Amino acid sequence: MESAPNHPPRAPLLRAKQPKPSGSVLAGSSVFSVAWFHRLTIEQRVLAGFSLVFVGILIVSAISYRNTSILLTNSELDSRGYDLIQLLNNIDAAMSEAEDAHRRYLVTGEASYLEIYKKVVQQKPTFVAYLNDLIRGSPEQQQRVGFLDRMMDRQLNVEAKAISQFQEGGFRAVKKMAFEGAGKRELGVIHQVITEMDVHERQAVGRRVMESAAGTRNTIILLGIGALLQLVLLAWVYYLIRHDITERRRVAEELQRRGELLEAANKELESFSYSVSHDLRAPLRHIDGYAALLRKSVEHSLNDKAARYLQTISDSAKQMGQLIDDLLVFSRMGRQEMLRTAVSLNQLIKGILAELRLDLQGREISWTIAALPEVQGDPAMLRQVFMNLIANAVKFTSTRPIATIEIGVEHPSSMESVLFVRDNGVGFDMQYAPKLFGVFQRLHRADEFEGTGIGLANVRRIVHRHGGRTWAEGVPDKGATFYVLLPARRRDS
Amino acid sequence: MTVAKPILLAEDNPRDAELTLAAMEAEHISDKVVLCHDGAEVLDYLYCRGQFKSRLRGNPAVVFLDLKMPKVNGLEVLRTIKADVNLRPIPVVMLTSSREERDLADSYALGANAYVVKPVEFHKFLSAVKELGTFWGVINEPPPESCRSTE
Numbered sequence: 001m002e003s004a005p006n007h008p009p010r011a012p013l014l015r016a017k018q019p020k021p022s023g024s025v026l027a028g029s030s031v032f033s034v035a036w037f038h039r040l041t042i043e044q045r046v047l048a049g050f051s052l053v054f055v056g057i058l059i060v061s062a063i064s065y066r067n068t069s070i071l072l073t074n075s076e077l078d079s080r081g082y083d084l085i086q087l088l089n090n091i092d093a094a095m096s097e098a099e100d101a102h103r104r105y106l107v108t109g110e111a112s113y114l115e116i117y118k119k120v121v122q123q124k125p126t127f128v129a130y131l132n133d134l135i136r137g138s139p140e141q142q143q144r145v146g147f148l149d150r151m152m153d154r155q156l157n158v159e160a161k162a163i164s165q166f167q168e169g170g171f172r173a174v175k176k177m178a179f180e181g182a183g184k185r186e187l188g189v190i191h192q193v194i195t196e197m198d199v200h201e202r203q204a205v206g207r208r209v210m211e212s213a214a215g216t217r218n219t220i221i222l223l224g225i226g227a228l229l230q231l232v233l234l235a236w237v238y239y240l241i242r243h244d245i246t247e248r249r250r251v252a253e254e255l256q257r258r259g260e261l262l263e264a265a266n267k268e269l270e271s272f273s274y275s276v277s278h279d280l281r282a283p284l285r286h287i288d289g290y291a292a293l294l295r296k297s298v299e300h301s302l303n304d305k306a307a308r309y310l311q312t313i314s315d316s317a318k319q320m321g322q323l324i325d326d327l328l329v330f331s332r333m334g335r336q337e338m339l340r341t342a343v344s345l346n347q348l349i350k351g352i353l354a355e356l357r358l359d360l361q362g363r364e365i366s367w368t369i370a371a372l373p374e375v376q377g378d379p380a381m382l383r384q385v386f387m388n389l390i391a392n393a394v395k396f397t398s399t400r401p402i403a404t405i406e407i408g409v410e411h412p413s414s415m416e417s418v419l420f421v422r423d424n425g426v427g428f429d430m431q432y433a434p435k436l437f438g439v440f441q442r443l444h445r446a447d448e449f450e451g452t453g454i455g456l457a458n459v460r461r462i463v464h465r466h467g468g469r470t471w472a473e474g475v476p477d478k479g480a481t482f483y484v485l486l487p488a489r490r491r492d493s
Numbered sequence: 494m495t496v497a498k499p500i501l502l503a504e505d506n507p508r509d510a511e512l513t514l515a516a517m518e519a520e521h522i523s524d525k526v527v528l529c530h531d532g533a534e535v536l537d538y539l540y541c542r543g544q545f546k547s548r549l550r551g552n553p554a555v556v557f558l559d560l561k562m563p564k565v566n567g568l569e570v571l572r573t574i575k576a577d578v579n580l581r582p583i584p585v586v587m588l589t590s591s592r593e594e595r596d597l598a599d600s601y602a603l604g605a606n607a608y609v610v611k612p613v614e615f616h617k618f619l620s621a622v623k624e625l626g627t628f629w630g631v632i633n634e635p636p637p638e639s640c641r642s643t644e
Contacts, residue, residue, distance in 0.1 A: 293512070
């Protein structure tokens with residue numbers, strides 16, 4: 001209760017602030033891209049969002065994979081580097097040992113020193129092979145190894161020569177060498193090369209460590225940015241979906257509200273037409289009834305004029321009764337629930353002609369009825385359509401000695417059926433064609449052809465509710481053709 | 494022609510009543526017609542109460558019932574009649590202006606014996622009323638009075 005009064009003044013401030021950043025962002029980006037984006041459907045936007053997330057994941061994965069591979073390669077290189085450093089130390093030690101051992105041998109003639117020297121000579125190819133293996137891929141080091149190999153050979157050769165001189169000529173022959181060491185100079189060079197190689201390798205390892213650290217850091221940053229971007233994208237997609245759902249819900253509610261309103265309006269209309277049918281008919285019945293009673297009570301003193309007046313009163317009442325009935329049927333036709341079944345037009349027409357048989361007595365009509373398709377629709381309503389069209393054809397050919405009425409189908413296709421009823425009756429002027437299907441529109445005087453002018457209005461309303469169209473062609477005094485297009489599948493009306 | 498039992502006509506509109514009576518007059522059955530001006534009067538007559546307290550006991554030969562009437566409408570009267578064991582055998586003919594399917598369905602569902610739409614043309618109305626009066630008042634054999642014995 002206490003916090004409630006604080007909210008209202010705050011809310012407008014928040015609301016006023018919110019649009020600003022988004023507005024400036026929109027203004028900053030290209031107007032074209034915004035317009036393009038707004039043209040996308042919600043599904044396309046969500047798909048675009050998810051695609052971006054997917055692409056982001058792919059890119060982050062690819063870069064992470066690359067970085068990790070580099071790390072792996074580096075760590076492999078590192079372990080080789082440490083092996084190399086170790087090996088160089090060993091070689092250095094072995095060569096020193098060889099130099100030392102051969103000198104001691106030269107001085108003492110002790111065979112054990114010769115053994116040590118020989119061991120180093122035996123080890124040397126292994127050392128070089130191992131070296132070559134470890135410095136694969138580094139030309140600089142290979143050059144050094146080649147040089148080192150030659151120097152080692154030279155040192156060992158010089159020493160071997162000294163040893164053989166000693167064995168041939170005894171200590172005296174090698175006295176000088178025994179103290180100085182035959183391969184002293186070479187050993188110095190070897191020592192120097194090994195130090196160079198060692199430094200080189202240590203630098204390479206150091207570089208790789210830094211590189212790996214940088215790579216790892218980059219990967220972490222990339223993963224972080226990628227995750228953040230994906231979060232933003234997902235949040236955006238979530239917003240889109242949520243917004244869409246809210247919108248849909250709102251539309252559904254709105255539809256439901258309108259449906260309820262429509263239902264209420266329909267109910268009202270129904271009760272309206274009910275009272276029309278009930279209350280409007282009663283006075284008409286009274287007019288006709290009392291006119292009849294009046295005629296009966298003054299029958300003997302009634303002159304022709306008065307009799308005609310009374311007749312007109314009755315006729316008018318009847319006509320209005322007919323108009324009310326027609327209007328009610330027309331209004332019901334718009335509200336009535338529609339069935340949706342397969343209707344055989346052949347059967348339908350046959351039934352209509354059977355029903356009209358009595359009315360056709362005394363008329364000579366030549367019927368041409370083609371094989372008609374099966375259509376989807378409300379049988380009772382479609383029956384009324386063709387009943388009206390055929391009854392019209394019969395009515396407006398009544399002045400012909402031989403009437404011809406043709407019922408057929410044009411351009412039959414799986415999508416739609418165009419049916420027509422053609423007659424050789426009085427026809428009509430095409431300039432009045434737009435009026436034909438209007439309510440209570442008549443192109444003929446009442447004393448020419450009777451009718452209230454509701455039939456074709458009913459035809460059009462029913463055909464429209466089936467998702468179809470109606471039109472007509474006519475030539476005065478030659479005949480008329482009425483067309484009905486019925487789609488194979490109904491677009492919900 | 495003689496009519497053994499009265500014909501009960503429920504009609505709130507005096508003009509309709511007059512026209513109906515005029516039609517029955519031609520068949521000489523108008524003197525047997527008892528006119529009620531609303532549904533409440535019909536029930537008063539059937540249950541012998543109110544202004545019909547002292548009437549001769551016995552059910553009418555037929556009830557001609559308008560749908561739209563003040564106080565108690567035709568369908569309510571019909572429901573009461575068909576729900577009462579003693580009144581149920583009385584033939585009830587709906588005589589109305591309504592051609593609405595709903596009214597037709599409701600009337601038959603409640604047990605109406607016939608449903609006649611009053612034609613606008615007087616000569617058709619005349620012949621309809623004549624036929625109805627003759628059929629239900631004269632030709633048709635009404636249910637025996639013994640069915641009141643459950644009272």
